[in-house]
Amino acid sequence: MDDKSLERGSFAAPAPLGSEFSHEVLAVVLRVRRDRLEALLWQRAIPPFQSEWSLPCGPLGASERLGTAVGRHLAAKVDITDIAHLEQLETRSDPGRDPRGRVLATAYLALVASDAEPGIPADTAWHPVTALPPVAFDHASIIGSATARLRAKLSYTNIGFALAPASFTIAQLRDIYATALGHPVSATNLQRILTRRGVIAPTERAAPSTAAGGRPATLYRFAARNLVITNPFAAFRPAAAGIRS
Amino acid sequence: MDDKSLERGSFAAPAPLGSEFSHEVLAVVLRVRRDRLEALLWQRAIPPFQSEWSLPCGPLGASERLGTAVGRHLAAKVDITDIAHLEQLETRSDPGRDPRGRVLATAYLALVASDAEPGIPADTAWHPVTALPPVAFDHASIIGSATARLRAKLSYTNIGFALAPASFTIAQLRDIYATALGHPVSATNLQRILTRRGVIAPTERAAPSTAAGGRPATLYRFAARNLVITNPFAAFRPAAAGIRS
DNA sequence: GGGGTTTTCGACTATTAGTCGAAAACCTTT
Protein backbone atom coordinates (compact mmCIF):
# COMPACT_ATOMS: atom_id res chain seq x y z
CA MET A 1 0.00 0.00 0.00
CA ASP A 2 2.92 2.34 0.59
CA ASP A 3 3.72 1.82 -3.08
CA LYS A 4 0.68 3.85 -3.87
CA SER A 5 2.29 7.23 -3.36
CA LEU A 6 5.33 6.02 -5.16
CA GLU A 7 3.24 4.91 -8.05
CA ARG A 8 1.37 8.15 -8.37
CA GLY A 9 4.59 10.09 -8.22
CA SER A 10 5.54 8.57 -11.51
CA PHE A 11 2.99 10.51 -13.53
CA ALA A 12 4.59 13.86 -12.85
CA ALA A 13 7.88 13.24 -14.59
CA PRO A 14 7.56 12.56 -18.33
CA ALA A 15 7.86 8.87 -17.71
CA PRO A 16 11.57 8.22 -17.38
CA LEU A 17 10.29 5.23 -15.51
CA GLY A 18 12.96 2.63 -15.91
CA SER A 19 15.54 2.65 -18.66
CA GLU A 20 18.13 0.46 -17.04
CA PHE A 21 17.46 -2.38 -19.44
CA SER A 22 17.26 -2.89 -23.15
CA HIS A 23 14.69 -4.70 -25.21
CA GLU A 24 15.21 -7.12 -28.02
CA VAL A 25 12.89 -9.05 -30.28
CA LEU A 26 13.44 -12.58 -31.46
CA ALA A 27 11.71 -14.88 -33.86
CA VAL A 28 11.17 -18.61 -33.93
CA VAL A 29 10.94 -19.35 -37.64
CA LEU A 30 9.43 -22.76 -38.19
CA ARG A 31 8.84 -24.81 -41.32
CA VAL A 32 8.11 -28.42 -42.20
CA ARG A 33 10.61 -30.05 -44.49
CA ARG A 34 11.31 -33.69 -45.19
CA ASP A 35 9.14 -34.97 -42.33
CA ARG A 36 10.85 -32.68 -39.85
CA LEU A 37 9.71 -29.56 -38.04
CA GLU A 38 12.66 -27.22 -38.39
CA ALA A 39 13.68 -23.94 -36.77
CA LEU A 40 15.96 -21.33 -38.32
CA LEU A 41 19.12 -20.76 -36.26
CA TRP A 42 22.41 -18.97 -36.80
CA GLN A 43 25.75 -19.80 -35.30
CA ARG A 44 27.29 -17.13 -33.11
CA ALA A 45 30.78 -16.01 -34.11
CA ILE A 46 31.57 -14.08 -30.93
CA PRO A 47 30.83 -14.39 -27.20
CA PRO A 48 28.73 -14.85 -25.32
CA PHE A 49 27.79 -18.39 -26.25
CA GLN A 50 30.35 -18.38 -29.04
CA SER A 51 29.73 -21.09 -31.65
CA GLU A 52 26.39 -21.94 -30.10
CA TRP A 53 23.21 -21.43 -32.08
CA SER A 54 20.85 -18.53 -31.65
CA LEU A 55 17.44 -17.46 -32.84
CA PRO A 56 17.25 -14.48 -35.21
CA CYS A 57 17.09 -11.47 -32.92
CA GLY A 58 18.09 -7.87 -32.49
CA PRO A 59 17.37 -4.69 -30.58
CA LEU A 60 14.13 -2.80 -30.67
CA GLY A 61 14.45 0.64 -32.26
CA ALA A 62 13.69 3.79 -30.34
CA SER A 63 10.32 4.46 -31.93
CA GLU A 64 9.70 1.11 -33.48
CA ARG A 65 6.88 -1.33 -32.98
CA LEU A 66 7.79 -4.81 -31.86
CA GLY A 67 6.27 -6.29 -34.99
CA THR A 68 8.28 -4.15 -37.36
CA ALA A 69 11.45 -4.76 -35.38
CA VAL A 70 10.99 -8.48 -35.81
CA GLY A 71 10.47 -8.02 -39.52
CA ARG A 72 13.58 -5.91 -39.76
CA HIS A 73 15.83 -8.43 -38.03
CA LEU A 74 14.24 -11.34 -39.81
CA ALA A 75 15.05 -9.72 -43.14
CA ALA A 76 18.72 -10.16 -42.33
CA LYS A 77 18.37 -13.92 -42.11
CA VAL A 78 15.60 -14.90 -44.50
CA ASP A 79 13.55 -13.54 -47.37
CA ILE A 80 10.79 -11.72 -45.54
CA THR A 81 8.24 -12.43 -48.28
CA ASP A 82 8.47 -16.11 -47.37
CA ILE A 83 7.06 -15.46 -43.89
CA ALA A 84 3.47 -16.57 -44.27
CA HIS A 85 2.44 -15.84 -40.69
CA LEU A 86 3.83 -13.85 -37.79
CA GLU A 87 2.39 -13.56 -34.30
CA GLN A 88 3.61 -12.48 -30.89
CA LEU A 89 4.40 -15.27 -28.46
CA GLU A 90 5.54 -13.96 -25.09
CA THR A 91 7.97 -11.65 -23.35
CA ARG A 92 10.80 -13.02 -21.25
CA SER A 93 12.26 -11.00 -18.41
CA ASP A 94 14.42 -13.37 -16.38
CA PRO A 95 17.34 -11.31 -15.08
CA GLY A 96 19.86 -14.00 -15.91
CA ARG A 97 18.76 -14.74 -19.43
CA ASP A 98 21.55 -12.65 -20.99
CA PRO A 99 24.98 -12.68 -19.30
CA ARG A 100 25.82 -9.27 -20.81
CA GLY A 101 23.15 -7.51 -18.83
CA ARG A 102 19.48 -7.02 -18.47
CA VAL A 103 17.67 -7.63 -21.73
CA LEU A 104 13.96 -8.09 -22.07
CA ALA A 105 13.00 -10.20 -25.04
CA THR A 106 9.71 -10.40 -26.89
CA ALA A 107 9.47 -13.57 -28.92
CA TYR A 108 7.50 -14.06 -32.12
CA LEU A 109 6.38 -17.13 -33.98
CA ALA A 110 7.02 -17.02 -37.74
CA LEU A 111 5.97 -19.68 -40.21
CA VAL A 112 7.35 -20.50 -43.65
CA ALA A 113 5.57 -22.61 -46.24
CA SER A 114 7.10 -26.00 -46.85
CA ASP A 115 7.67 -25.32 -50.55
CA ALA A 116 9.40 -21.97 -50.04
CA GLU A 117 13.12 -21.90 -50.75
CA PRO A 118 14.34 -18.87 -48.89
CA GLY A 119 18.01 -18.11 -49.38
CA ILE A 120 19.73 -17.91 -46.01
CA PRO A 121 23.15 -16.56 -45.01
CA ALA A 122 26.14 -18.84 -44.64
CA ASP A 123 26.11 -18.78 -40.83
CA THR A 124 22.47 -19.84 -40.76
CA ALA A 125 20.83 -23.26 -40.94
CA TRP A 126 17.59 -25.11 -40.36
CA HIS A 127 17.60 -27.51 -37.42
CA PRO A 128 14.91 -30.03 -36.51
CA VAL A 129 13.31 -28.99 -33.22
CA THR A 130 13.60 -32.57 -31.95
CA ALA A 131 17.41 -32.55 -32.31
CA LEU A 132 18.65 -29.08 -31.57
CA PRO A 133 22.34 -28.22 -31.45
CA PRO A 134 23.66 -26.33 -28.38
CA VAL A 135 21.40 -23.28 -28.20
CA ALA A 136 22.35 -19.93 -26.68
CA PHE A 137 20.53 -18.00 -23.96
CA ASP A 138 17.02 -19.25 -23.19
CA HIS A 139 16.30 -19.82 -26.84
CA ALA A 140 15.69 -23.55 -26.50
CA SER A 141 12.90 -22.89 -24.06
CA ILE A 142 11.43 -20.26 -26.39
CA ILE A 143 11.49 -22.73 -29.27
CA GLY A 144 9.52 -25.05 -27.00
CA SER A 145 6.89 -22.38 -26.41
CA ALA A 146 6.66 -21.73 -30.13
CA THR A 147 6.09 -25.34 -31.09
CA ALA A 148 3.49 -25.71 -28.36
CA ARG A 149 1.64 -22.68 -29.68
CA LEU A 150 1.81 -23.98 -33.24
CA ARG A 151 0.51 -27.39 -32.26
CA ALA A 152 -2.41 -25.96 -30.33
CA LYS A 153 -3.40 -23.61 -33.11
CA LEU A 154 -3.24 -26.31 -35.75
CA SER A 155 -6.29 -27.92 -34.22
CA TYR A 156 -8.54 -24.92 -33.66
CA THR A 157 -7.47 -22.44 -36.35
CA ASN A 158 -6.60 -22.52 -40.05
CA ILE A 159 -2.92 -21.82 -39.30
CA GLY A 160 -1.93 -24.65 -41.62
CA PHE A 161 -2.17 -22.20 -44.50
CA ALA A 162 1.18 -20.81 -43.40
CA LEU A 163 2.89 -24.19 -43.47
CA ALA A 164 1.41 -25.65 -46.64
CA PRO A 165 2.06 -24.74 -50.27
CA ALA A 166 -0.56 -22.70 -52.11
CA SER A 167 -2.06 -25.91 -53.45
CA PHE A 168 -1.51 -29.39 -52.17
CA THR A 169 -2.94 -32.88 -52.04
CA ILE A 170 -4.55 -34.31 -48.95
CA ALA A 171 -1.64 -36.69 -48.55
CA GLN A 172 0.83 -33.81 -48.58
CA LEU A 173 -1.24 -31.89 -46.04
CA ARG A 174 -1.51 -34.99 -43.89
CA ASP A 175 2.28 -35.27 -43.82
CA ILE A 176 2.67 -31.59 -42.93
CA TYR A 177 0.18 -31.81 -40.09
CA ALA A 178 1.65 -35.07 -38.81
CA THR A 179 5.20 -33.71 -38.62
CA ALA A 180 4.11 -30.40 -37.14
CA LEU A 181 1.91 -32.07 -34.55
CA GLY A 182 4.34 -34.86 -33.83
CA HIS A 183 1.75 -37.60 -33.99
CA PRO A 184 0.06 -39.59 -36.77
CA VAL A 185 -2.81 -37.97 -38.61
CA SER A 186 -5.59 -39.66 -40.50
CA ALA A 187 -5.98 -38.34 -44.04
CA THR A 188 -9.68 -39.22 -44.07
CA ASN A 189 -10.37 -37.30 -40.87
CA LEU A 190 -8.23 -34.38 -41.90
CA GLN A 191 -10.00 -34.01 -45.23
CA ARG A 192 -13.47 -34.35 -43.77
CA ILE A 193 -12.97 -32.08 -40.77
CA LEU A 194 -11.12 -29.29 -42.55
CA THR A 195 -13.59 -29.35 -45.42
CA ARG A 196 -16.59 -29.19 -43.14
CA ARG A 197 -15.09 -26.29 -41.24
CA GLY A 198 -14.52 -24.52 -44.53
CA VAL A 199 -10.78 -24.33 -43.93
CA ILE A 200 -9.77 -26.06 -47.16
CA ALA A 201 -11.57 -26.46 -50.48
CA PRO A 202 -10.85 -28.56 -53.57
CA THR A 203 -9.62 -26.83 -56.72
CA GLU A 204 -10.40 -27.75 -60.29
CA ARG A 205 -6.95 -29.12 -60.94
CA ALA A 206 -5.35 -32.42 -60.04
CA ALA A 207 -1.84 -33.10 -58.93
CA PRO A 208 0.64 -34.11 -61.66
CA SER A 209 0.90 -37.84 -61.90
CA THR A 210 3.91 -39.41 -60.29
CA ALA A 211 6.13 -42.15 -61.58
CA ALA A 212 4.65 -44.49 -59.00
CA GLY A 213 1.25 -44.30 -60.68
CA GLY A 214 -1.94 -44.26 -58.73
CA ARG A 215 -5.09 -42.22 -58.95
CA PRO A 216 -4.24 -38.54 -59.38
CA ALA A 217 -5.01 -36.55 -56.28
CA THR A 218 -7.15 -33.44 -56.44
CA LEU A 219 -5.39 -30.29 -55.39
CA TYR A 220 -6.80 -28.42 -52.44
CA ARG A 221 -6.18 -24.89 -51.23
CA PHE A 222 -6.83 -23.01 -48.01
CA ALA A 223 -9.95 -20.89 -48.19
CA ALA A 224 -8.31 -18.02 -46.30
CA ARG A 225 -4.67 -17.07 -45.95
CA ASN A 226 -5.01 -15.13 -42.74
CA LEU A 227 -5.55 -16.55 -39.28
CA VAL A 228 -9.14 -17.53 -38.50
CA ILE A 229 -10.41 -19.44 -35.49
CA THR A 230 -12.38 -22.29 -36.98
CA ASN A 231 -13.20 -24.44 -34.00
CA PRO A 232 -14.85 -22.02 -31.60
CA PHE A 233 -14.75 -22.89 -27.96
CA ALA A 234 -18.43 -23.30 -27.23
CA ALA A 235 -18.54 -25.97 -24.59
CA PHE A 236 -21.46 -26.23 -22.19
CA ARG A 237 -23.55 -24.08 -24.49
CA PRO A 238 -27.24 -24.94 -24.85
CA ALA A 239 -29.05 -24.47 -28.11
CA ALA A 240 -30.76 -21.11 -27.90
CA ALA A 241 -28.91 -17.81 -27.85
CA GLY A 242 -29.16 -15.21 -25.14
CA ILE A 243 -27.10 -14.14 -22.20
CA ARG A 244 -28.70 -15.64 -19.18
CA SER A 245 -29.82 -19.22 -18.70
CA MET B 1 22.24 -15.15 -11.55
CA ASP B 2 23.36 -11.63 -10.94
CA ASP B 3 26.82 -12.91 -10.14
CA LYS B 4 26.74 -14.71 -13.43
CA SER B 5 26.12 -11.55 -15.39
CA LEU B 6 28.80 -9.77 -13.46
CA GLU B 7 31.21 -12.52 -14.21
CA ARG B 8 30.63 -12.58 -17.92
CA GLY B 9 30.23 -8.86 -18.09
CA SER B 10 33.84 -8.61 -19.16
CA PHE B 11 33.01 -9.86 -22.63
CA ALA B 12 31.38 -6.83 -24.11
CA ALA B 13 29.72 -3.58 -23.32
CA PRO B 14 26.61 -4.29 -21.26
CA ALA B 15 24.30 -4.24 -24.24
CA PRO B 16 23.49 -0.55 -24.67
CA LEU B 17 21.13 -1.69 -27.37
CA GLY B 18 18.25 0.69 -27.05
CA SER B 19 17.16 2.41 -23.89
CA GLU B 20 15.11 5.24 -25.29
CA PHE B 21 11.87 3.84 -23.93
CA SER B 22 10.52 2.65 -20.65
CA HIS B 23 8.62 -0.46 -19.78
CA GLU B 24 5.54 -0.81 -17.65
CA VAL B 25 3.42 -3.73 -16.58
CA LEU B 26 -0.33 -3.71 -16.25
CA ALA B 27 -2.91 -6.12 -14.99
CA VAL B 28 -6.46 -6.87 -16.04
CA VAL B 29 -8.02 -8.10 -12.81
CA LEU B 30 -11.26 -9.90 -13.52
CA ARG B 31 -13.90 -11.37 -11.27
CA VAL B 32 -17.50 -12.51 -11.53
CA ARG B 33 -19.91 -10.78 -9.22
CA ARG B 34 -23.66 -10.48 -9.35
CA ASP B 35 -23.96 -11.92 -12.86
CA ARG B 36 -21.39 -9.51 -14.20
CA LEU B 37 -17.82 -9.96 -15.35
CA GLU B 38 -15.98 -7.07 -13.74
CA ALA B 39 -12.57 -5.48 -14.17
CA LEU B 40 -10.70 -3.54 -11.51
CA LEU B 41 -10.05 0.07 -12.54
CA TRP B 42 -8.86 3.19 -10.78
CA GLN B 43 -9.69 6.75 -11.62
CA ARG B 44 -6.81 8.98 -12.60
CA ALA B 45 -6.41 12.14 -10.54
CA ILE B 46 -3.99 13.93 -12.87
CA PRO B 47 -3.22 14.08 -16.60
CA PRO B 48 -2.91 12.47 -18.95
CA PHE B 49 -6.43 11.13 -19.23
CA GLN B 50 -7.41 12.90 -16.01
CA SER B 51 -10.54 11.46 -14.42
CA GLU B 52 -10.59 8.57 -16.89
CA TRP B 53 -10.18 5.04 -15.65
CA SER B 54 -7.00 3.04 -15.85
CA LEU B 55 -5.83 -0.49 -15.28
CA PRO B 56 -3.50 -1.12 -12.33
CA CYS B 57 -0.04 -0.50 -13.74
CA GLY B 58 3.41 0.76 -12.98
CA PRO B 59 7.02 0.74 -14.10
CA LEU B 60 9.22 -2.31 -14.31
CA GLY B 61 12.08 -2.22 -11.86
CA ALA B 62 15.67 -2.28 -13.02
CA SER B 63 16.37 -5.88 -12.14
CA GLU B 64 12.85 -7.09 -11.70
CA ARG B 65 10.94 -9.80 -13.47
CA LEU B 66 7.74 -8.84 -15.20
CA GLY B 67 5.75 -11.19 -13.02
CA THR B 68 7.03 -9.76 -9.76
CA ALA B 69 6.53 -6.22 -11.03
CA VAL B 70 2.88 -6.97 -11.70
CA GLY B 71 2.52 -8.41 -8.25
CA ARG B 72 4.13 -5.35 -6.71
CA HIS B 73 1.85 -2.88 -8.46
CA LEU B 74 -1.20 -5.03 -7.92
CA ALA B 75 -0.50 -5.00 -4.21
CA ALA B 76 -1.20 -1.28 -4.25
CA LYS B 77 -4.75 -1.81 -5.47
CA VAL B 78 -5.88 -5.15 -4.13
CA ASP B 79 -5.01 -7.77 -1.58
CA ILE B 80 -2.49 -9.87 -3.46
CA THR B 81 -3.52 -13.06 -1.70
CA ASP B 82 -6.88 -12.81 -3.44
CA ILE B 83 -5.28 -13.21 -6.85
CA ALA B 84 -6.00 -16.84 -7.64
CA HIS B 85 -4.34 -16.88 -11.04
CA LEU B 86 -1.91 -14.69 -12.92
CA GLU B 87 -0.63 -15.15 -16.46
CA GLN B 88 1.06 -13.05 -19.07
CA LEU B 89 -1.13 -11.82 -21.87
CA GLU B 90 0.78 -9.77 -24.43
CA THR B 91 3.13 -6.85 -24.89
CA ARG B 92 1.97 -3.65 -26.56
CA SER B 93 4.42 -1.40 -28.35
CA ASP B 94 2.34 1.07 -30.35
CA PRO B 95 4.28 4.35 -30.35
CA GLY B 96 1.20 6.42 -29.66
CA ARG B 97 -0.20 4.41 -26.82
CA ASP B 98 1.09 6.81 -24.16
CA PRO B 99 1.07 10.55 -24.93
CA ARG B 100 3.88 11.15 -22.44
CA GLY B 101 6.39 9.19 -24.47
CA ARG B 102 7.37 5.77 -25.55
CA VAL B 103 6.23 3.14 -23.08
CA LEU B 104 6.15 -0.54 -23.78
CA ALA B 105 3.54 -2.36 -21.75
CA THR B 106 3.29 -6.01 -20.85
CA ALA B 107 -0.22 -6.94 -19.82
CA TYR B 108 -1.20 -9.69 -17.41
CA LEU B 109 -4.47 -11.43 -16.73
CA ALA B 110 -5.33 -11.76 -13.03
CA LEU B 111 -8.35 -13.58 -11.66
CA VAL B 112 -10.10 -13.17 -8.32
CA ALA B 113 -12.55 -15.66 -6.86
CA SER B 114 -16.14 -14.53 -6.79
CA ASP B 115 -16.41 -14.88 -3.02
CA ALA B 116 -13.27 -12.90 -2.23
CA GLU B 117 -13.82 -9.51 -0.65
CA PRO B 118 -10.59 -7.67 -1.33
CA GLY B 119 -10.43 -4.23 0.18
CA ILE B 120 -9.65 -1.68 -2.52
CA PRO B 121 -8.53 1.96 -2.29
CA ALA B 122 -11.01 4.79 -2.52
CA ASP B 123 -10.08 5.74 -6.09
CA THR B 124 -10.62 2.19 -7.28
CA ALA B 125 -13.75 0.37 -8.38
CA TRP B 126 -15.01 -2.70 -10.18
CA HIS B 127 -16.64 -2.08 -13.56
CA PRO B 128 -18.52 -4.57 -15.70
CA VAL B 129 -16.56 -5.22 -18.90
CA THR B 130 -19.74 -4.81 -20.93
CA ALA B 131 -20.26 -1.24 -19.70
CA LEU B 132 -16.89 0.35 -19.20
CA PRO B 133 -16.48 3.99 -18.21
CA PRO B 134 -14.08 6.15 -20.29
CA VAL B 135 -10.84 4.20 -20.18
CA ALA B 136 -7.36 5.70 -20.52
CA PHE B 137 -4.63 4.73 -23.01
CA ASP B 138 -5.23 1.49 -24.88
CA HIS B 139 -6.57 -0.18 -21.78
CA ALA B 140 -10.01 -0.88 -23.22
CA SER B 141 -8.46 -2.92 -25.98
CA ILE B 142 -6.31 -4.78 -23.46
CA ILE B 143 -9.38 -5.60 -21.39
CA GLY B 144 -10.84 -7.04 -24.58
CA SER B 145 -7.82 -9.29 -25.06
CA ALA B 146 -8.04 -10.43 -21.46
CA THR B 147 -11.69 -11.43 -21.64
CA ALA B 148 -11.09 -13.25 -24.91
CA ARG B 149 -8.26 -15.20 -23.30
CA LEU B 150 -10.36 -16.03 -20.28
CA ARG B 151 -13.28 -17.24 -22.39
CA ALA B 152 -11.10 -19.45 -24.52
CA LYS B 153 -9.36 -21.00 -21.54
CA LEU B 154 -12.61 -21.69 -19.71
CA SER B 155 -13.45 -24.34 -22.27
CA TYR B 156 -10.13 -26.18 -22.55
CA THR B 157 -8.50 -25.69 -19.15
CA ASN B 158 -9.54 -25.80 -15.50
CA ILE B 159 -9.14 -22.02 -15.16
CA GLY B 160 -12.53 -21.83 -13.50
CA PHE B 161 -10.82 -22.66 -10.22
CA ALA B 162 -9.63 -19.06 -10.11
CA LEU B 163 -13.11 -17.63 -10.50
CA ALA B 164 -15.08 -19.96 -8.24
CA PRO B 165 -15.12 -20.21 -4.45
CA ALA B 166 -13.27 -23.08 -2.82
CA SER B 167 -16.51 -25.06 -2.74
CA PHE B 168 -19.63 -24.41 -4.71
CA THR B 169 -22.80 -25.96 -6.04
CA ILE B 170 -23.28 -26.81 -9.69
CA ALA B 171 -25.83 -24.03 -10.00
CA GLN B 172 -23.35 -21.49 -8.66
CA LEU B 173 -20.67 -22.72 -11.02
CA ARG B 174 -23.11 -22.60 -13.89
CA ASP B 175 -23.81 -18.96 -13.16
CA ILE B 176 -20.11 -18.14 -12.96
CA TYR B 177 -19.37 -19.83 -16.26
CA ALA B 178 -22.38 -18.27 -17.96
CA THR B 179 -21.39 -14.80 -16.82
CA ALA B 180 -17.75 -15.18 -17.74
CA LEU B 181 -18.51 -16.76 -21.12
CA GLY B 182 -21.32 -14.37 -21.92
CA HIS B 183 -23.68 -17.07 -23.08
CA PRO B 184 -26.06 -19.52 -21.41
CA VAL B 185 -24.58 -22.66 -19.91
CA SER B 186 -26.34 -25.94 -19.22
CA ALA B 187 -25.86 -27.14 -15.65
CA THR B 188 -26.25 -30.77 -16.70
CA ASN B 189 -23.58 -30.51 -19.40
CA LEU B 190 -21.26 -28.55 -17.17
CA GLN B 191 -21.46 -31.09 -14.39
CA ARG B 192 -21.04 -34.09 -16.65
CA ILE B 193 -18.21 -32.69 -18.75
CA LEU B 194 -16.15 -31.21 -15.95
CA THR B 195 -16.59 -34.33 -13.85
CA ARG B 196 -15.53 -36.64 -16.65
CA ARG B 197 -12.49 -34.52 -17.34
CA GLY B 198 -11.60 -34.73 -13.67
CA VAL B 199 -11.72 -30.94 -13.30
CA ILE B 200 -14.26 -30.91 -10.48
CA ALA B 201 -15.20 -33.51 -7.89
CA PRO B 202 -18.03 -33.72 -5.35
CA THR B 203 -17.25 -33.24 -1.68
CA GLU B 204 -18.87 -34.96 1.26
CA ARG B 205 -20.76 -31.90 2.32
CA ALA B 206 -23.93 -30.31 1.03
CA ALA B 207 -24.75 -26.66 0.63
CA PRO B 208 -26.64 -25.06 3.52
CA SER B 209 -30.33 -25.10 2.87
CA THR B 210 -31.84 -21.86 1.66
CA ALA B 211 -35.04 -20.23 2.71
CA ALA B 212 -36.56 -21.16 -0.63
CA GLY B 213 -36.33 -24.84 0.22
CA GLY B 214 -35.49 -27.46 -2.35
CA ARG B 215 -33.18 -30.41 -2.37
CA PRO B 216 -29.82 -29.45 -0.88
CA ALA B 217 -27.10 -29.26 -3.48
CA THR B 218 -23.87 -31.17 -3.04
CA LEU B 219 -20.80 -29.01 -2.81
CA TYR B 220 -18.12 -29.52 -5.43
CA ARG B 221 -14.51 -28.40 -5.53
CA PHE B 222 -11.86 -28.11 -8.22
CA ALA B 223 -9.49 -31.06 -8.23
CA ALA B 224 -6.48 -28.82 -8.88
CA ARG B 225 -5.91 -25.17 -8.12
CA ASN B 226 -3.24 -24.55 -10.71
CA LEU B 227 -3.74 -24.27 -14.44
CA VAL B 228 -4.08 -27.60 -16.26
CA ILE B 229 -5.05 -28.16 -19.87
CA THR B 230 -7.91 -30.59 -19.66
CA ASN B 231 -9.22 -30.76 -23.19
CA PRO B 232 -6.10 -31.54 -25.20
CA PHE B 233 -6.11 -30.56 -28.84
CA ALA B 234 -5.90 -33.94 -30.49
CA ALA B 235 -7.85 -33.54 -33.67
CA PHE B 236 -7.17 -35.74 -36.66
CA ARG B 237 -5.36 -38.23 -34.45
CA PRO B 238 -5.80 -41.92 -35.19
CA ALA B 239 -5.89 -44.48 -32.41
CA ALA B 240 -2.38 -45.87 -32.16
CA ALA B 241 0.58 -43.90 -30.85
CA GLY B 242 3.76 -43.24 -32.75
CA ILE B 243 5.18 -40.42 -34.79
CA ARG B 244 4.59 -41.33 -38.39
CA SER B 245 1.38 -42.40 -40.01
C1' DG C 1 -48.60 -35.20 5.57
C1' DG C 2 -49.23 -32.23 1.39
C1' DG C 3 -47.70 -28.85 -1.77
C1' DG C 4 -43.82 -26.16 -3.40
C1' DT C 5 -38.99 -25.85 -4.74
C1' DT C 6 -34.52 -27.07 -6.28
C1' DT C 7 -31.13 -30.51 -7.35
C1' DT C 8 -29.73 -34.69 -9.43
C1' DC C 9 -29.50 -38.17 -12.67
C1' DG C 10 -30.82 -41.47 -16.12
C1' DA C 11 -32.38 -42.08 -20.83
C1' DC C 12 -32.66 -40.38 -25.23
C1' DT C 13 -31.09 -37.73 -29.39
C1' DA C 14 -27.75 -35.21 -32.13
C1' DT C 15 -23.37 -34.15 -33.64
C1' DT C 16 -18.70 -34.99 -34.27
C1' DA C 17 -14.76 -37.98 -34.65
C1' DG C 18 -12.36 -42.28 -36.01
C1' DT C 19 -12.10 -46.94 -38.68
C1' DC C 20 -12.19 -49.67 -42.50
C1' DG C 21 -12.50 -51.30 -46.92
C1' DA C 22 -14.14 -51.07 -51.56
C1' DA C 23 -14.23 -48.44 -55.80
C1' DA C 24 -12.01 -45.01 -58.78
C1' DA C 25 -8.39 -43.56 -61.60
C1' DC C 26 -4.07 -43.46 -62.84
C1' DC C 27 0.60 -46.01 -63.99
C1' DT C 28 3.71 -49.74 -66.03
C1' DT C 29 4.47 -54.13 -67.94
C1' DT C 30 3.36 -57.92 -70.75
Place this chain on the structure above:
DNA sequence: AAAGGTTTTCGACTAATAGTCGAAAACCCC
Protein backbone atom coordinates in the same frame (compact mmCIF):
# COMPACT_ATOMS: atom_id res chain seq x y z
C1' DA D 1 -5.15 -53.84 -74.90
C1' DA D 2 -5.36 -56.40 -70.89
C1' DA D 3 -3.45 -57.38 -66.37
C1' DG D 4 -1.53 -56.10 -62.23
C1' DG D 5 0.16 -52.51 -59.13
C1' DT D 6 -0.43 -48.10 -56.74
C1' DT D 7 -2.59 -44.26 -54.70
C1' DT D 8 -6.59 -41.49 -53.87
C1' DT D 9 -11.30 -40.98 -52.69
C1' DC D 10 -15.44 -41.87 -50.50
C1' DG D 11 -19.25 -44.27 -48.37
C1' DA D 12 -20.73 -47.02 -44.46
C1' DC D 13 -20.02 -48.29 -39.97
C1' DT D 14 -18.62 -47.61 -35.03
C1' DA D 15 -17.28 -44.84 -31.12
C1' DA D 16 -17.18 -40.87 -28.39
C1' DT D 17 -18.78 -36.65 -26.97
C1' DA D 18 -22.28 -33.10 -26.40
C1' DG D 19 -27.05 -31.47 -25.65
C1' DT D 20 -32.20 -32.24 -24.23
C1' DC D 21 -35.65 -33.53 -21.36
C1' DG D 22 -38.23 -35.13 -17.71
C1' DA D 23 -38.81 -37.90 -13.67
C1' DA D 24 -37.21 -38.90 -9.04
C1' DA D 25 -34.85 -37.29 -4.88
C1' DA D 26 -34.49 -34.43 -1.02
C1' DC D 27 -35.24 -30.59 1.25
C1' DC D 28 -38.55 -26.46 2.93
C1' DC D 29 -42.87 -24.47 4.99
C1' DC D 30 -47.51 -24.75 6.22
